[in-house]
Amino acid sequence: MPILMEEMNDVLIIIADLKRATITDTNIFKYKVLTEINKGRTKFIFNLGACEFIDSTLLSALVTSYKRIVEKKGQLKLVGVNPVGRSMFELTSLSKIFEIYDNLEKALMDFS
């Protein structure tokens, strides 16, 4: 399965184990995240460390997930965004929406 889940304390880490995160995997990603939100989970980390490329459909899924999580008063943090992805986040001001961390430990520590 390209979308893996791991729980640490009460934080759900969703790992996109995909070199190219594209339209092909968007539905499964969105389905898994929304299912977990509906179960009542509120603390999420998306680990995008394996992704060399993230296309706009998956970016849209990230934004939708963020919106749903915040609606439930939850928190979402991103880790492992590579330099190409990070520059795209900067260019399109998505970096103002998402909290992006260099590594998992820092992201975990920052959950209130």
Place this chain on the structure above:
Amino acid sequence: MAEKQYKIVLVEDDQNIARLIKYNLEKSGFEVQHGINGAVGMELVRSFKPDLIVSDIMMPIVNGHTFRKMLLAEQEFASIPFVFLTAKGEESDILEGYELEIQEYIIKSSSPKVILAKIQSLIKSNEAIKTRGESEIKKAAASMGAKVVPDVVPKFEGFEITQFHQPFDDVPGGDFLDYVIVNDNSMVVVVGDIMGKKWGAWYFAVAYAGYVRSAIRFALNDEKDITAKEIMQRVNESVYEDERISDIFVTLSIVVIHKNKDKINYCGAGDIPLLHFSNGEVEVVKSDGTLLGFQKDGKYKDIYINLRHDDEVFVLTDGIIESRDTRGNFIDNQRLINIIKAKGNINSIKFIEESVKELTNDKFEDDTTIISIKRI
């Protein structure tokens, strides 16, 4: 197999048979997920969104007939091509299967080669139907005037505007652009990108282009000079309130130009920064506005750019800078800037188009749009 990797859900309780079929399908280029009964199959269909479902009939917990009925009950899954692959080979069994709106009924005693050939033939014929359908939609869209990219760029005194647009996989998608003549002196240039691809994104591109036009018309009633920020705010307020498109996010660049004036007005929403070419150098003009529809106040602002004669402003979506060269490296913003700097005095858009196509071997990974607004 063709370039696209087709996804198949295989539902079969006999692990040995499942392994054999899965192996043969994967060897032929299919991506396969296996479930041991209809209940597991249903979960896989939800998460994996296959192009085809192959299912046994006699299985514990949820059998093939019940599984098929469950799929038919859900609009989203009812139309996914479905094949029964079963040992039940009596005439009555086969007829009972076809009553459940299946596409093919294959008896397990068939050789793996025959099973594979039948599945490939089914996929081929479904593709042909899909292609015909797309062609019909294209024709209908064209006749409705629902184009999201105009064929011709309007002439506007004091400026020369040129465009390059190429939809991903030759199917209309999420990029849209528009030129709205506001009055004798002003024109609004609109470049948008729905976060999505192909027809799903195209539908929303048509809707959004309409929203932008309405916002411009509405703002005109104020009887004062319209600004890019005002248009952006109005569009954002409308789409933010519209629940039907609450999960659709859009980047948008709006540029207002006035006849023979040196100053142009720009506002952006999560868009790729504008590139201002002047005297051999390129300045990146970045807007801080957030994606349309994401929050009620997108914190949009008006930016003004002074254009001297022969200066050019490039407005673009992410198609070019997210495409990759033949070595797999991205044509990022800096490489695009280098291309622009290298253009000399020739037509910029043509030069950019040819340069990028050469680098990528004419393979793009998204809709690609770039406009040049040149002060003349």
